[in-house]
Amino acid sequence: MATIKDVAKAAQVSVATVSRVLNDTGYVHIDTKTRVTQAMQELNYFPNEVARSLFKRESRLVGLILPDITNPFFPQLARGVEDEIHANGFRLLFGNSDEDREKEMAYLQTFKQNQVVGVIAVTNEPESDLYNDDELPVVFLDRTVPNAPSVFADAMAGGKIAAMELIKRGSQQVTLLKGPAHLQTARQRFKGALDVLTEEGANFHVMSNASFSFQEARKSAKALFQLYPETDGIIASNDIVATAVIHEALRIGKAIPDEVQIIGFDDIPQSELLFPSLSTIRQPAYDMGKEAAKLIIKAIQKQPIDQSVIQMPVSFIERETTRKVDSQ
Amino acid sequence: MATIKDVAKAAQVSVATVSRVLNDTGYVHIDTKTRVTQAMQELNYFPNEVARSLFKRESRLVGLILPDITNPFFPQLARGVEDEIHANGFRLLFGNSDEDREKEMAYLQTFKQNQVVGVIAVTNEPESDLYNDDELPVVFLDRTVPNAPSVFADAMAGGKIAAMELIKRGSQQVTLLKGPAHLQTARQRFKGALDVLTEEGANFHVMSNASFSFQEARKSAKALFQLYPETDGIIASNDIVATAVIHEALRIGKAIPDEVQIIGFDDIPQSELLFPSLSTIRQPAYDMGKEAAKLIIKAIQKQPIDQSVIQMPVSFIERETTRKVDSQ
DNA sequence: TTGAAAGCGGTACCAG
DNA sequence: CTGGTACCGCTTTCAA
Numbered sequence: 042m043a044t045i046k047d048v049a050k051a052a053q054v055s056v057a058t059v060s061r062v063l064n065d066t067g068y069v070h071i072d073t074k075t076r077v078t079q080a081m082q083e084l085n086y087f088p089n090e091v092a093r094s095l096f097k098r099e100s101r102l103v104g105l106i107l108p109d110i111t112n113p114f115f116p117q118l119a120r121g122v123e124d125e126i127h128a129n130g131f132r133l134l135f136g137n138s139d140e141d142r143e144k145e146m147a148y149l150q151t152f153k154q155n156q157v158v159g160v161i162a163v164t165n166e167p168e169s170d171l172y173n174d175d176e177l178p179v180v181f182l183d184r185t186v187p188n189a190p191s192v193f194a195d196a197m198a199g200g201k202i203a204a205m206e207l208i209k210r211g212s213q214q215v216t217l218l219k220g221p222a223h224l225q226t227a228r229q230r231f232k233g234a235l236d237v238l239t240e241e242g243a244n245f246h247v248m249s250n251a252s253f254s255f256q257e258a259r260k261s262a263k264a265l266f267q268l269y270p271e272t273d274g275i276i277a278s279n280d281i282v283a284t285a286v287i288h289e290a291l292r293i294g295k296a297i298p299d300e301v302q303i304i305g306f307d308d309i310p311q312s313e314l315l316f317p318s319l320s321t322i323r324q325p326a327y328d329m330g331k332e333a334a335k336l337i338i339k340a341i342q343k344q345p346i347d348q349s350v351i352q353m354p355v356s357f358i359e360r361e362t363t364r365k366v367d368s369q
Numbered sequence: 370m371a372t373i374k375d376v377a378k379a380a381q382v383s384v385a386t387v388s389r390v391l392n393d394t395g396y397v398h399i400d401t402k403t404r405v406t407q408a409m410q411e412l413n414y415f416p417n418e419v420a421r422s423l424f425k426r427e428s429r430l431v432g433l434i435l436p437d438i439t440n441p442f443f444p445q446l447a448r449g450v451e452d453e454i455h456a457n458g459f460r461l462l463f464g465n466s467d468e469d470r471e472k473e474m475a476y477l478q479t480f481k482q483n484q485v486v487g488v489i490a491v492t493n494e495p496e497s498d499l500y501n502d503d504e505l506p507v508v509f510l511d512r513t514v515p516n517a518p519s520v521f522a523d524a525m526a527g528g529k530i531a532a533m534e535l536i537k538r539g540s541q542q543v544t545l546l547k548g549p550a551h552l553q554t555a556r557q558r559f560k561g562a563l564d565v566l567t568e569e570g571a572n573f574h575v576m577s578n579a580s581f582s583f584q585e586a587r588k589s590a591k592a593l594f595q596l597y598p599e600t601d602g603i604i605a606s607n608d609i610v611a612t613a614v615i616h617e618a619l620r621i622g623k624a625i626p627d628e629v630q631i632i633g634f635d636d637i638p639q640s641e642l643l644f645p646s647l648s649t650i651r652q653p654a655y656d657m658g659k660e661a662a663k664l665i666i667k668a669i670q671k672q673p674i675d676q677s678v679i680q681m682p683v684s685f686i687e688r689e690t691t692r693k694v695d696s697q
Numbered sequence: 698t699t700g701a702a703a704g705c706g707g708t709a710c711c712a713g
Numbered sequence: 714c715t716g717g718t719a720c721c722g723c724t725t726t727c728a729a
C-alpha cells in the first residue's frame with residue numbers, strides 16, 4: 042500500500058499538500074493538484090483510515106449490536122442500517138450479543154477501542170450504564186427506554202389492531218399468547234390486545250409462553266388447544282409462535298381460518314411462505330433499521346435532531362389465517 | 370478515554386513500561402507491574418486499538434462480504450464466522466454486496482483501508498483480481514474457484530443424494546429445476562442429480578428457473594405443473610424454490626408426498642416450519658462459516674494450513690415432502 | 698529492569 | 714499557495 046509520502050515524493054510536493062488535495066481543504070494550485078491527483082492514481086493510493094482515525098480520534102465505523110442475526114427478524118433490521126450508513130460513507134462493525142450482558146459489554150468495549158463514531162443496539166439493557174457514555178452517540182432499536190434516542194414500532198397499536206381484526210372477523214373465543222415478560226414490545230402487544238378485548242367485552246383466555254423459540258412455542262400451542270378447545274381466534278406473541286400454532290392446528294385437524302383464526306406479529310419473511318400464509322401485524326423492520334441509521338448519522342454529524350424518539354407504524358397484513366371480512 | 374500516558378503518569382513509570390505490562394513482553398519488575406496494573410484499573414484504561422493497528426500495520430478486524438444478509442441462507446454463515454472470530458479476539462466488519470461488483474470492490478477497498486487482517490467473501494467473482502492481493506488473506510465461502518482457500522458444500526453429492534432419495538421413494542417422473550447458471554453450486558447440484566437420473570435410466574424433465582427469488586420460483590412452479598402434469602418428483606434448486614413448488618402443488622390440489630415428492634437444497638431454518646415440512650439436502654451453513662473463520666485465523670496467524678480447500682458434507686433431511694421408505 | 702525516542706500514516710497549524 | 718513539523722496513542726529498538 043502506497044502512503045501519503047510516496048505520493049508526495051512522486052508528485053514532488055510535501056505531504057501537507059497531498060493532504061490538502063486529498064481533503065480538498067486550503068489552497069492548492071490547480072497544476073500541482075493535477076500532479077498530485079495523477080500521482081495518486083499511478084500509485085493506486087488510498088488514504089489509510091487507521092491513521093486518519095488516530096489523528097481525528099474517530100473512525101468511520103458504526104457499531105451494531107443485535108441479539109442474534111440468525112433470528113429472522115433481525116436481518117431486515119441489519120440490512121436497513123447497513124444500507125443507510127453505507128450510503129453515508131460509514132462501515133459496519135457487527136456483533137451478536139445473545140442478549141448476554143457480558144458479551145454486549147465486550148462488544149461495546151472493543152467498539153470504543155476501535156473508535157466507532159456511534160452505535161446502534163438492540164438490547165434489553167438500554168438503561169444500563171453500559172450505554173451511558175456521553176462521548177459516544179447511541180441509538181436503541183426495537184427495544185428502548187423513554188426519552189433515549191430510539192426507533193421502535195408501535196407495539197401497543199399492534200396489539201389493538203390484532204384484537205380488533207380478530208373480533209371484526211368473528212372470533213368469539215380469543216386466546217392471547219403472552220410473550221416473554223422481559224421484552225417490552227411483547228408486553229405492549231399484549232396490553233394493546235388485552236385492552237381491546239376487554240373494552241369489547243369479548244371472551245378470552247391468556248396463556249404465557251415465555252419464549253419465542255419454535256420448540257417452546259410448539260408446547261404452548263399444544264397446551265392451548267387442550268386447555269381451550271373452544272378457541273376460535275389466537276393472537277400469537279410473534280410470527281414464530283404463530284407458526285407453531287398453525288402447525289398444531291393443522292396437526293389436530295382444525296380448519297384455518299374457518300374454525301380458528303390466527304394472527305402473528307412482525308411479518309418476518311417466511312410468514313408469507315407458510316401454508317396457509319400468516320396474517321400478521323407488520324413491523325417495518327427494514328425501515329426501522331434505516332431510521333436508526335439516519336438518527337445515528339445525524340448525531341455523528343451533530344446535526345439538529347428534531348425527533349430522537351421515533352415510533353414506527355405497524356400494519357395489519359391480511360393473509361390466509363384470518364377470514365375475509367365480507368365472508369363472515 | 371484514558372491513554373497510555375495517563376497510566377504511565379499515574380503509575381510513575383514510562384509509557385514503555387506500561388506497554389510492556391500491557392503486552393506482557395520484556396522484563397518488568399513485579400512491583401512496578403502491580404502498580405501499573407492498578408493504575409490501569411483505576412483509570413479504566415483500555416488500549417486504543419486504532420493506535421495499535423497503525424503501528425502494527427494491521428488491525429484485529431476481519432471483513433465479511435455477503436450477497437445479502439436478508440437471504441435466509443446467509444445469517445447462519447455469518448453467525449458461524451462471527452462466533453469463531455470473536456472467540457479468537459477478532460471483530461467483524463460487514464457488508465452486503467448484492468452480488469454487485471462495484472459494491473464488492475468498494476467494501477474490499479475500505480476494508481483494506483481499515484487494515485483488516487483478512488476477509489471472508491461469498492462472491493461470484495473469486496478469480497477477479499479484486500481478491501488478488503497477496504498482502505491480504507482471503508477465504509471464499511460457498512462459492513469458489515479451484516485451489517483458492519475456501520469452504521463450500523459438496524453440491525454434486527447433494528444433487529446425487531436428492532435424485533437417489535427420490536428414486537428410492539418411488540418417483541417415476543422427476544422434474545429437475547435448474548438454478549441460476551452463474552452459480553456454481555447450482556450447476557453442481559444439477560449435474561449431480563442429472564448424473565444419477567441418467568444412470569438409473571429414470572424418466573425426467575429439466576426446467577430452468579433462473580432466479581432464487583420466491584416470486585420467480587412461483588412462476589416456474591406454475592409452469593412446471595402445466596407442462597409436466599405427470600411429474601411425481603421434483604428436485605428444486607433450493608429451499609425457496611421448493612417452497613414455491615409446495616405452494617403451487619397445494620394450490621392445485623396435488624397431494625404431497627403421495628402424488629408428488631419434493632426435495633429442496635440448503636435446509637434454511639424455515640424449511641422445517643413449512644407445512645408440510647420440507648425434505649431437503651442440508652448444507653451445514655453454521656459450520657461452514659466456522660470453518661471459513663478458522664481458515665482465515667490460521668492464515669492470519671501464519672499457522673501451517675494442511676487443508677485450505679474444505680469441502681463440507683451435505684446430508685438428506687427427511688421430512689414430510691418425501692414418502693417414508695417402508696411405506697412405498 | 699527501565700526510559701528515551703523514533704516512527705506507524707495521516708492532519709492541521711504556523712511560517713513563509 | 715506551499716512546506717515544515719508537532720502530534721494522535723501505541724510499540725519497539727537502543728542504551729543505560
